[in-house]
Amino acid sequence: MKIFTDLASVSIDRGRSAVTIGKFDGVHAGHRAVIRQLLDVAARNDLSSVVVTFDRHPLDLLAPGNCPATLVGTERKLELLSSTGVEAALVVAFDRPFADQTPEEFVSRILVDALHAKVVLVGRDFRFGVRGTGDVDALRRLGKENDFTVELIEDVRLEDDRRVSSTWIRELLRDGDVEGAAGLLEHTPTVRGVVVHGAARGRELGFPTANLSPESQGLIPADGVYAGWLTDQGVRYRAAISVGNNPTFTGVPQKQVEAFVLDQDIDLYDHVVDVEFTHRIRGMVKYTGVGPLIEQMNDDVQQVRRLLA
Known part of the structure; x- marks a missing residue:
């Protein structure tokens, strides 16, 4: 083109x-x-x-x-x-x-x-x-x-006669319904941004994440944990993706996108990557300590494996 x-x-x-x-x-x-x-x-x-x-x-x-x-x-x-x-x-x-x-x-x-x-x-x-x-x-x-x-x-309308529109897709993403949004988009909701240094809490917990810059492009879905993909330089990796401010810890900025790439230890700093959201696993929850959080994160990763198998 x-x-x-x-x-x-x-x-x-x-x-x-x-x-x-x-x-x-x-x-x-x-x-x-x-x-x-x-x-x-x-x-x-x-x-x-x-x-x-x-x-x-x-x-x-x-x-x-x-x-x-x-x-x-x-x-x-x-x-x-x-x-x-x-x-x-x-x-x-x-x-x-x-x-x-x-x-x-x-x-x-x-x-x-x-x-x-x-x-x-x-x-x-x-x-x-x-x-x-x-x-x-x-x-x-x-x-x-x-x-x-x-x-x-003529407008494209679905069975309930609602017109397919960017406004409707925004509503779905704000509710975390990435699968519904993908159906209207005919492609996967995606955020593109530069990987920047974070607080390294994920690495300390055994789940090193790629943190996207706040200046990323694309509408970020509702806070929660998602299954999806991270694409770097044409290579696509399975990822567990966290969106939000992680209420278990203080001082974390709002609407942070962090992607944990499964089964890979790669240096993504300063790379421009695409993060695709395919399924919402759960909402964001505040845990009583690090132990329960790690247990939940392990469960999240297993769900990602099943969903993206």
Whole structure:
């Protein structure tokens, strides 16, 4: 997949393109359905398939106090988009000049001049331009003026008729339901970060852990102990993962992610790793002493072995 981060660098292989636009946070099942439709339209019309997305959530600029936590960082989002088969992604810097564009300027600069759009796929609630003044009807009008058509994308809904959305996935992760979140994502919830030095309590207890930096990317699930995987430099290891502040000890920062890699003693310090959450084993519990904690940790590891066998 080609990745463009400025309009001047955009090159379209087949001259005209089929384009869809959105945040694509998590690249979940709903997004993947949109991209399948995009690929189908592109193939039928001999067009390049292009996704337009943003370097951050628009609310990070427009209403920071209301901006939700992102499910994945930009790097991970682009990896997931690449896995769908889309040919190109344009990552737009959502800054003040971009937010202040009129609908006409957005269409002219991005869809027409940069991407040479022939077909644009959007949802019914699509808004664009300064203060969201452009809607689907405006896009269709501008399409007629600029030789592109607009196709509506229907929401992906499950049996209970709830729309698959990043908001729903955030709710599941905040409840610790990583399996439910994975079902909506169509991939495993993952946090990416640099391994940093911790207090070394895990090593003292016989369970040395890789501690992720607080600046890690990806939405961390609810406090608790999880089964999952740690990936370092393309190698995937089974791991027991602790999320939280470990209430048995004082002075531990909130929302710490620690991964104990099973059956391996490897130096991960300063490595950028992915930590995947596949199953929640239990919530976080305060123990009366180190002995009961070690006993519980041994049990946690055995559960991880069974779940990931």
